[in-house]
Each structure stands twice: as C-alpha cells, then as structure tokens.
Amino acid sequence: MSLELLASTRPYAEPLAVPQWTLGCFHRRCITFATGVEDTSTRVIWIQSHGLTGDLRLPLVRPDVRARGALEACTEVERAELARGEGFVARTSWDGALMHWDAFAAFQPYEKWPEPGRLERVGACLVEWAPSGIYVEDWRLQTGASGLSVGLQLVSETGADGVSRSRSGGLVIAGDHALMLIGRRKPLPTGRVHEILGANPGLWEDAFDCEVAYAQRRDGGWPIQLAVDPFMEGRDLLGDAVFGADPSRDLLVQRNTEPGGAWRERVWRIDTLRADMAAEAATSALPGGMDWLTREADALGIADRELVRSASAG
Numbered sequence: 001m002s003l004e005l006l007a008s009t010r011p012y013a014e015p016l017a018v019p020q021w022t023l024g025c026f027h028r029r030c031i032t033f034a035t036g037v038e039d040t041s042t043r044v045i046w047i048q049s050h051g052l053t054g055d056l057r058l059p060l061v062r063p064d065v066r067a068r069g070a071l072e073a074c075t076e077v078e079r080a081e082l083a084r085g086e087g088f089v090a091r092t093s094w095d096g097a098l099m100h101w102d103a104f105a106a107f108q109p110y111e112k113w114p115e116p117g118r119l120e121r122v123g124a125c126l127v128e129w130a131p132s133g134i135y136v137e138d139w140r141l142q143t144g145a146s147g148l149s150v151g152l153q154l155v156s157e158t159g160a161d162g163v164s165r166s167r168s169g170g171l172v173i174a175g176d177h178a179l180m181l182i183g184r185r186k187p188l189p190t191g192r193v194h195e196i197l198g199a200n201p202g203l204w205e206d207a208f209d210c211e212v213a214y215a216q217r218r219d220g221g222w223p224i225q226l227a228v229d230p231f232m233e234g235r236d237l238l239g240d241a242v243f244g245a246d247p248s249r250d251l252l253v254q255r256n257t258e259p260g261g262a263w264r265e266r267v268w269r270i271d272t273l274r275a276d277m278a279a280e281a282a283t284s285a286l287p288g289g290m291d292w293l294t295r296e297a298d299a300l301g302i303a304d305r306e307l308v309r310s311a312s313a314g
Helices: 003-009 076-082 193-199 201-207 287-296 305-313
Strands: 024-033 043-048 052-058 086-094 098-106 117-122 125-129 135-141 147-159 164-166 169-174 177-182 211-216 224-227 241-245 251-256 263-277
Touching: 003 147, 003 241, 003 263, 043 169, 043 177, 052 147, 052 169, 052 177, 052 211, 052 224, 076 193, 076 201, 086 169, 086 177, 086 211, 193 201
Parallel strands: none
Antiparallel strands: 024 043, 024 135, 043 052, 052 086, 086 098, 098 117, 117 125, 125 135, 147 164, 147 169, 147 263, 169 177, 177 211, 211 224, 241 251, 251 263
C-alpha cells in the first residue's frame, strides 16, 4: 500500500508540536554569521512535519566521482571529502518563542547545531536566528509542499538474516518533497566524519552506512535529487518497498519486495500521516500593513493586485 492511500484511509497525527507556518519544505537561501561572512552556496533542505524535522546539507562543490561507479571505487581522499555532507532527523518542539531539536539521528556523530531557533515568517520567507546572535538563516518555502504530510521515526529493521534490530532514522514528506535518513548500525567515534576517515580510512563503510537523501516526486516515483552518497542520486527513495498498517495505530510496517534486498522489514512510529496538509505561501499582517501594500503595489513592482487582495483576505 502507498503512503498516499494510507494517509487517506488511515490518517493519524500526533498533536502539532510546532507552529503551523513551519510545516512544509524549505530550501535555504543564505546563512549570515555575526562576523559578516555569508554562505549562499551550501545546498540545504528542511522538511517539517508535526513533530519531526528532516535536514540535508551538502557543499555545492564535491568531488566528481561519477566515473567511479560506487563508493568502494573512490579514493580515500574522495570518500573523506564526500563525508563532509550533513543530514539529520530530529524530534521538534516549540516553547512559544523558540524551536528546539532533540533525539537526533544524524550523519555527523556530534552536536553541530546546539542552539534552538528563534523563527519568524513573512510570506514564503522563514527567518531563523540563533539566540546567541552568531548566525541567521534565510529559508524559502518550496512550491509543491502542500498535500501529503508524513513524519515517520524508524523503530527497527529486520535484516536479510531475518533478525529484527533497533535502528534510528526518519522519513519526512511535504507534498512532492521527501527526505529520508537511515542511521548507522555501528556507531562512529564522536567527531567530524571527514576527520575520522582521515585518521582511519578503513571505517568508510561504517561511515556511509548512514544514508541521507532528498527526493522529489515525479511520475508516481520518488527519484533522489541529492544525497550524502552521490551514487544514490537517481534511484527511487522508496524503491520497491510497500507500507502496511500495524495493529498499533501509531505504527507502520514497510516491507521490501526487492529480491535479495539488504533488509526485509522496517517498523516506523507515526508522527504525521495526513493527505491534506496546506503549506501556504501567504502569511497574515496587520491591516495597516496590508493597506500600504495594496496602495503601493505598482511602485513595489507587484503587478498582480489580485495576489495582494488574496493575501489581505488571508
């Protein structure tokens, strides 16, 4: 059964743990540090469900390893450079002023982003400040973020040997955008993965046993657009796996139908499973502000006054 069908026939969601206006898929436009330095090149994706955040961060420039065919054919230096990628799935909460993240499943085995986020949104722009003042991030809501909303936290995985073992990870979907992380079976030492591999290159298989990938829905599938392991790109995120309802209302079972697959079954705990999430680009504003926007629309280069009236009504 597909997630879309399950969300339509068997919807379930934990209470909303974050503001409604944080739901959806956001791409980062810029991060600015207190030193005045800005980064606009790192590709960063954030997908938010009721209580789960999925996050992927990749340098714009990475080794071109397409001719290698697979990670095992890459050099030690190439693998270490690829290991600079980041990604996590974490539980999310809101205290009325700040967003907090905990219970991380992450590619980088250390706490790189320890601060909560002070958030404010205007239109499609979501701005996140570090309370310390050390950075501010500019995020933009993506088109196609409405509709299917999924937040699943991985509980266990049954391997090809038939043995069920606990495993961390998560799957977060907003409309046509999806991010999945499958955690490592064996922990790495605490630290930056590229430095760990620089000191001990033999750990590369354990390092990349954590999979992080972002996909966009096309023609009924989920082709991967970006991944820490570049050889995952182009594959289908969900592959031949199918989902089924578990007797426990807050659990789903995913079965791998691919012959000879590395795993047979995964059990997920549901945070969000809805077919009808709205991720609107417009946000509210005080009447005086809307009056000004309507009055000055032409001078501000807003040609479509209907958009202004629509936002004002919202």
